[in-house]
Amino acid sequence: MGTQKNERHSLIGDHPENFVLKEMVEVFRKDAQGNIIESMNFLEDERIAEGLIQIYRNVKDYHTRKVWVVTDGKNGFLLGESIVIEQDEKVKKHLARHALSKLNKHDRFMLDLPE
Secondary structure, X not given: OHHHHHHHHHHHOOOHHHOEEEEEEEEEEEOOOOOEEEEEEEEOOHHHHHHHHOOOOOHHHEEEEEEEEEEOOOOEEEOOXXXXXXXXXXXXXXXXXXXXXXXXHHHHHHOOOXX
């Protein structure tokens, strides 16, 4: 628990309430295979982001995309892919069924479980 607090503090300081979820525009560079190799900037206005791309030498290598960021206006954290959060009890039941399926007849008898 203390480690999480220290990690949070090192990331967002003493005022997490100053952070908000905000849609921003990321300016990034891709390689020849289409992989993102460098994130350049995060801006609020898509027109400014597009204008920024025009000053780079190899314009075709630079792109923009809308992303979600947790920010206080100065610092931010890019949110990655969405995730599905499993319910602990559902997973626990699945693990219990899996463990029970591995018991042999003798173990099931000793634990008073049906065969």
